[in-house]
Amino acid sequence: MEFRPILSSLLRNRTGPLLVAVQVALSLAILANALHIVSVRQAVVSRPSGVERESDIFHVRVADLRGGGTFNEVLAGQKRQLELLRAVPGVESVAQTNQVPLSQSGNNTGLAADRRQIRPTTGASFYVSPDSLVKTWGLKLVEGRDFLPTEVLDIDTRTSTEQAKIAIVTQALAQKLWPDATSYVGRTFYFGTGDTAEAARVTGVVERLQSTSAELGERGEMSLIMPMRRVGEPRAMYTVRTEPGQRERVIKEVEETLRKDANNHVMIRPKTFDADRKDRYRADRGLAWMLVTVSVLLMLVTASGIVGMASLWVTQRRKQIGVRRALGARRIDILRYFILENVMITSAGVAAGLLGALALNHLLVSTLELARLPAGYLVGGAAIFLALGIAAVYGPAWRAASISPATATRGVV
Amino acid sequence: MFAYYFKLGLRNLRRNPALTALMVLTLAVGVAASVSTLTILHVMSGDPIPHKSDRLIVPLIDNGQLQGYAPGDKPDDDQISYRDAMNLLASKQGIRRTAIMGTGGAIEPERKDMPSFAATGLAPTRDFFAMFDVPFLYGQAWSEADDRAGADVIVLSRKLAEKLYGDVNPVGRRVRYNGFDFQIVGVIERWNPIPRAHRIIGKGAFDDEDELFVPMASATRHEWFNNGSTTCFDDRGPGYQAWLDSECTWIQFWFELNTVADRPALQHWLDAYAAEQRKLGRLKRNAPNKLYDVMEWLAYQKVVGNDNKLSAWLAFGFLLLCLVNTIGLLLAKFSVRAPEVGVRRALGASRREIFHQFLTETAVVGLAGGVLGLLLAWGALALIALQSKQLSLVARMDWTMLLTTFVMAVAAAMLAGLLPTWRACQVTPALQLKSQ
Numbered sequence: 001m002e003f004r005p006i007l008s009s010l011l012r013n014r015t016g017p018l019l020v021a022v023q024v025a026l027s028l029a030i031l032a033n034a035l036h037i038v039s040v041r042q043a044v045v046s047r048p049s050g051v052e053r054e055s056d057i058f059h060v061r062v063a064d065l066r067g068g069g070t071f072n073e074v075l076a077g078q079k080r081q082l083e084l085l086r087a088v089p090g091v092e093s094v095a096q097t098n099q100v101p102l103s104q105s106g107n108n109t110g111l112a113a114d115r116r117q118i119r120p121t122t123g124a125s126f127y128v129s130p131d132s133l134v135k136t137w138g139l140k141l142v143e144g145r146d147f148l149p150t151e152v153l154d155i156d157t158r159t160s161t162e163q164a165k166i167a168i169v170t171q172a173l174a175q176k177l178w179p180d181a182t183s184y185v186g187r188t189f190y191f192g193t194g195d196t197a198e199a200a201r202v203t204g205v206v207e208r209l210q211s212t213s214a215e216l217g218e219r220g221e222m223s224l225i226m227p228m229r230r231v232g233e234p235r236a237m238y239t240v241r242t243e244p245g246q247r248e249r250v251i252k253e254v255e256e257t258l259r260k261d262a263n264n265h266v267m268i269r270p271k272t273f274d275a276d277r278k279d280r281y282r283a284d285r286g287l288a289w290m291l292v293t294v295s296v297l298l299m300l301v302t303a304s305g306i307v308g309m310a311s312l313w314v315t316q317r318r319k320q321i322g323v324r325r326a327l328g329a330r331r332i333d334i335l336r337y338f339i340l341e342n343v344m345i346t347s348a349g350v351a352a353g354l355l356g357a358l359a360l361n362h363l364l365v366s367t368l369e370l371a372r373l374p375a376g377y378l379v380g381g382a383a384i385f386l387a388l389g390i391a392a393v394y395g396p397a398w399r400a401a402s403i404s405p406a407t408a409t410r411g412v413v
Numbered sequence: 414m415f416a417y418y419f420k421l422g423l424r425n426l427r428r429n430p431a432l433t434a435l436m437v438l439t440l441a442v443g444v445a446a447s448v449s450t451l452t453i454l455h456v457m458s459g460d461p462i463p464h465k466s467d468r469l470i471v472p473l474i475d476n477g478q479l480q481g482y483a484p485g486d487k488p489d490d491d492q493i494s495y496r497d498a499m500n501l502l503a504s505k506q507g508i509r510r511t512a513i514m515g516t517g518g519a520i521e522p523e524r525k526d527m528p529s530f531a532a533t534g535l536a537p538t539r540d541f542f543a544m545f546d547v548p549f550l551y552g553q554a555w556s557e558a559d560d561r562a563g564a565d566v567i568v569l570s571r572k573l574a575e576k577l578y579g580d581v582n583p584v585g586r587r588v589r590y591n592g593f594d595f596q597i598v599g600v601i602e603r604w605n606p607i608p609r610a611h612r613i614i615g616k617g618a619f620d621d622e623d624e625l626f627v628p629m630a631s632a633t634r635h636e637w638f639n640n641g642s643t644t645c646f647d648d649r650g651p652g653y654q655a656w657l658d659s660e661c662t663w664i665q666f667w668f669e670l671n672t673v674a675d676r677p678a679l680q681h682w683l684d685a686y687a688a689e690q691r692k693l694g695r696l697k698r699n700a701p702n703k704l705y706d707v708m709e710w711l712a713y714q715k716v717v718g719n720d721n722k723l724s725a726w727l728a729f730g731f732l733l734l735c736l737v738n739t740i741g742l743l744l745a746k747f748s749v750r751a752p753e754v755g756v757r758r759a760l761g762a763s764r765r766e767i768f769h770q771f772l773t774e775t776a777v778v779g780l781a782g783g784v785l786g787l788l789l790a791w792g793a794l795a796l797i798a799l800q801s802k803q804l805s806l807v808a809r810m811d812w813t814m815l816l817t818t819f820v821m822a823v824a825a826a827m828l829a830g831l832l833p834t835w836r837a838c839q840v841t842p843a844l845q846l847k848s849q
Contacts, residue, residue, distance in 0.1 A: 015744065015832070015836075016744065019737055019744070020741065022737050023734060023737050023738055023741070026730065026737065030727060030730045030731065030734070034727060037723070063518075063519055065519050065529055065592055066592075067592050119480065119481035157651060158651060159651050159652065160651050161649070161651045192646070193480060194480070259528070264528065264529075265521075265529070267519040267530065282800065283720060286797075286801075286804070287720050287723070287724065290724055291727070294446065294727055294728070294731055297442055297446070297731065298731060298734060301442070301443075301734055301735060301738050302734070302738070304439065304738065305737075305741050305742070308432065308435060308738075308742050308745055309741050309745065311745070312744070312745035312748065315749070364723070368719040368722060368723055370719075370723070
């Protein structure tokens with residue numbers, strides 16, 4: 001093996017190899033962390049919301065501008081709007097609701113498993129609907145049942161703070177409230193703590209329903225649904241499931257229908273589920289794109305550095321290569337020499353880069369509250385740069401190997 | 414001599430074109446990455462109202478529940494209750510004061526061809542406009558009497574006024590908002606300070622302009638709820654008055670001080686106020702009462718997010734890599750010119766002159782990298798601005814950043830050029846001449 005002579009030659013001429021090693025180390029440190037952040041964000045963005053076939057869902061906010069009216073008038077108006085929406089062709093299901101997942105705006109409430117607790121167990125998104133959100137959103141019931149139409153409460157928020165006494169909760173919420181239980185239906189939980197905290201009983205558990213903010217971690221799946229309609233102001237929100245591919249047309253028809261019904265004295269704001277999702281994750285996607293771009297550029301710059309330096313060395317050593325060839329070295333020997341040399345330099349860079357990646361990650365964890373780097377990224381990053389190094393040096397090395405033995409005898413530098 | 418070396422440097426760009434192009438491109442990309450992220454960071458962390466940002470003060474009283482509270486915990490909400498807001502407004506502290514709530518609703522245009530549309534804005538008190546230097550295009554702020562009476566008066570943004578009335582001055586006309594007729598008393602010029610320190614909670618530090626303003630007393634008289642963030646803990650009764658009387662926090666408050674020196678007095682007053690309220694059985698946490706000026710408030714609200722800092726750090730790491738790369742490439746470029754240096758040295762050029770020449774040449778490379786980097790950064794910012802409205806507000810190139818780009822590129826290139834240049838000077842003339 002030519003290991004020792006290559007090493008001593010490297011040590012005699014340190015600057016160039018050192019620069020290449022530093023480049024590899026820097027790139028590896030950044031790349032490993034960047035790719036890790038990208039994959040963390042990607043995992044966040046692709047979490048399921050619990051809503052089935054999201055691309056067929058939209059919601060529409062309707063504000064009646066003709067003023068309030070009595071509780072019964074407002075209630076009758078909302079029921080009429082529901083009927084109008086259900087009659088639009090292509091509509092599969094409609095539910096009135098107070099909020100929708102991922103919309104980043106909504107009602108949250110503190111819940112406790114026990115009134116005597118000092119602090120609530122968790123916060124949760126508070127969905128209320130007089131219709132079946134389970135049906136409209138296609139939520140998966142894993143235990144218990146959906147609400148019955150007879151269980152729905154219509155509440156005048158101007159005179160009452162009453163609320164329903166039953167709820168459907170997500171699996172994550174149930175597990176948080178009762179970590180040791182295996183079955184949740186029939187259990188009672190409380191809104192807040194203390195003697196006055198309202199109680200509610202679980203009638204059903206859905207596999208998953210993300211909160212309005214879709215926070216990171218378990219908090220993002222803390223949601224509950226209650227069978228009620230809160231009437232205060234003459235405004236309402238409806239969530240609609242359409243037949244596949246019909247959404248855009250249905251949105252237009254829904255707008256027209258509602259406008260006509262209110263004789264134009266109405267404000268209608270539709271928004272698709274996809275648009276809410278896109279808004280929620282815009283920043284994560286943006287960062288991921290920027291990191292991917294930087295990573296690609298990092299590799300390009302590093303590769304160009306290796307090619308540049310290797311080309312320089314080949315030029316500088318034309319004469320020696322010629323001599324070696326004249327003395328009987330085969331092409332493969334020359335090729336091997338340069339590749340081995342590069343592997344040694346890259347390995348040194350990779351070793352330093354691994355330490356650098358850990359140090360950078362430590363810095364990111366401690367100052368920017370990011371996640372710790374799994375070892376897989378270090379191994380993967382090291383492999384990428386070793387492969388990149390060999391690929392980048394192959395061209396110059398091949399040119400070196402093609403130098404003819406006559407070069408040495410001709411004495412051209 | 415410099416001009417000559419500069420010309421030589423320009424000419425030498427053409428020598429070794431592949432290597433030079435690679436160098437310029439590497440530098441440009443590094444500079445572009447760091448400048449575009451730095452620009453965003455710079456705009457995000459800017460002072461929206463520099464000449465009085467240290468005199469505009471947010472008072473914060475922790476109105477949270479006692480249950481589960483440990484001294485030192487942060488408050489659950491960074492806003493205050495309606496009751497505290499009214500007391501602070503009546504306090505006569507500072508030279509001006511305002512309480513701000515958010516409002517949103519439907520505008521019903523007189524024109525029949527325009528359907529009703531949603532508009533959002535603020536419900537502050539009269540002082541708001543003077544405190545935040547809001548520029549008026551037509552008319553003026555409403556009067557103190559309007560504040561007291563909760564009059565139905567409204568100030569529109571220029572954009573909203575033009576949408577409704579075109580180019581004419583609409584002051585004196587009526588506009589129907591949220592089901593009530595409001596008289597227009599003023600139209601403000603385009604005004605959207607970045608960051609929107611005056612109302613970060615509920616709308617965000619980088620968001621659209623406020624489209625309209627109505628007196629807070631008018632908003633509460635019409636029983637409007639806050640359009641923004643609201644935090645409630647205790648069980649309040651039904652109805653609007655119970656809402657106002659509750660300890661729910663949903664109002665953002667600002668004081669304007671005459672001089673910064675008045676700040677301790679305000680702190681003293683606030684502490685006394687909180688102590689007095691505690692005697693009435695309120696503010697159970699007994700937490701410290703805080704004052705934040707504009708920049709402190711922006712820092713406290715973490716307006717510059719961790720993601721932005723991360724981007725900037727990575728971009729600088731990337732720039733560092735590009736510099737190391739450039740050092741290597743310059744080394745390669747200069748090393749093939751040892752014979753040339755040998756000849757010049759033999760002909761009497763001093764090491765200093767060689768140093769000058771090569772460093773000038775390096776600067777030329779840096780300059781080329783800077784120009785290209787500037788174009789790339791401009792493109793990158795345009796791309797970033799396309800992503801969202803919020804980003805389009807902050808992804809803007811200003812002159813400071815433009816100059817910084819150039820200085821950075823040239824300085825970076827010259828820094829990278831120091832080692833290769835020094836190496837080039839070390840050439841021994843005799844050896845070079847002999848080998849030729």
